[in-house]
Amino acid sequence: MSWTDERIDTLKTMWEAGQTASQIAEALGGVSRNAVIGKAHRLGLQSRPSPVVSKEEARAAAEKAAATPTAAAAPPAEPVAAPPAAARPAPAPSAPPPFSTAPAAPREAEARAPVPAAEEPDTADEPAAPTPAPQPILRSVGPGGFVRQAPGEQQPPIAPAPPRRLVPARTAPEYADKTSLLDLNDKICKWPLGHPGEPDFHFCGEKVNPGFPYCVAHCGHAYQAQLPRRDRRGAPPLPFGGPRAR
DNA sequence: CCCTGATTCGC
DNA sequence: GCGAATCAGG
Numbered sequence: 001m002s003w004t005d006e007r008i009d010t011l012k013t014m015w016e017a018g019q020t021a022s023q024i025a026e027a028l029g030g031v032s033r034n035a036v037i038g039k040a041h042r043l044g045l046q047s048r049p050s051p052v053v054s055k056e057e058a059r060a061a062a063e064k065a066a067a068t069p070t071a072a073a074a075p076p077a078e079p080v081a082a083p084p085a086a087a088r089p090a091p092a093p094s095a096p097p098p099f100s101t102a103p104a105a106p107r108e109a110e111a112r113a114p115v116p117a118a119e120e121p122d123t124a125d126e127p128a129a130p131t132p133a134p135q136p137i138l139r140s141v142g143p144g145g146f147v148r149q150a151p152g153e154q155q156p157p158i159a160p161a162p163p164r165r166l167v168p169a170r171t172a173p174e175y176a177d178k179t180s181l182l183d184l185n186d187k188i189c190k191w192p193l194g195h196p197g198e199p200d201f202h203f204c205g206e207k208v209n210p211g212f213p214y215c216v217a218h219c220g221h222a223y224q225a226q227l228p229r230r231d232r233r234g235a236p237p238l239p240f241g242g243p244r245a246r
Numbered sequence: 247c248c249c250t251g252a253t254t255c256g257c
Numbered sequence: 258g259c260g261a262a263t264c265a266g267g
Contacts, residue, residue, distance in 0.1 A: 003259085021251065035260050037251060042258070 001030030003039060011036060015045050017190060017203075023213055178202035189215035 001007075007028055014024045021036040028036070040046075189204035190213045206215030 020249090022249085032260070033250090034262080038253095038260055039258090041252075 001028075008039070008043065011039060012043065012045060013192065015040050017192070019190065019213060178205075189213070189218055191215070191218035 003011075010028060011024055014027065015021075015036075019027075021033045021040070025031050025033045025036045031039075187208055189206040189208050191204040193202055193204060204215055204218055206217070208214060209216040
């Protein structure tokens with residue numbers, strides 16, 4: 001596998017979106033985690049919170065901690081070089097789900113007035129299936145077939161995607177229901193829709209299939225059993241709406 | 247053990 | 258430039 005423009009593009013986007021190197025490698029296919037990391041560095045995509053702290057950083061941090069015994073009132077504004085990336089998956093571990101009604105930290109112009117109404121067809125993207133019917137049957141997922149079907153079951157295994165908008169309302173018509181980079185966290189689907197840099201680029205935002213970066217439906221796209229080369233048809237379903245048309 | 251990203255170094 | 262091997266922390 002070589003680093004085509006498209007693959008580099010995907011790498012960049014996913015890296016900046018906070019995907020792990022493993023996830024990126026898996027999404028790209030044909031490359032190892034190390035390859036992704038190596039490439040990312042060569043591209044200058046640098047510095048993500050690494051689990052490994054350099055001795056310098058550790059020493060500096062220790063000194064700082066020691067030198068600041070009492071003045072703990074103000075949260076230290078990012079000790080070392082604060083990553084410029086506006087995008088890191090929201091670290092909020094116990095944070096409320098992305099679609100909770102009340103944003104904990106209301107961003108200025110984001111006062112979203114609760115609008116009563118039910119629906120508006122709105123955007124044409126992702127026509128969500130209108131069947132919120134909860135699936136009582138527990139299913140497991142696995143490589144290849146992805147969603148395992150209970151024995152004897154004939155129905156499509158994947159519950160139809162519930163309506164995407166779980167939040168009652170919004171103000172800005174076109175963006176309010178979009179899951180932005182800033183909204184990403186471990187619990188919501190990071191499947192990108194549209195292309196980075198474009199105004200309507202956003203993320204799926206569904207609840208993830210536990211253990212995966214995507215919701216069940218998008219996992220079905222992302223993880224598929226490899227077919228023999230001669231049997232493959234068309235382009236593989238890469239995220240990001242496919243390679244950027246330039 | 248598993249995971250993570252960083253770095254090195256032969257190719 | 259590439260990526261496996263290695264390192265080192267969580």
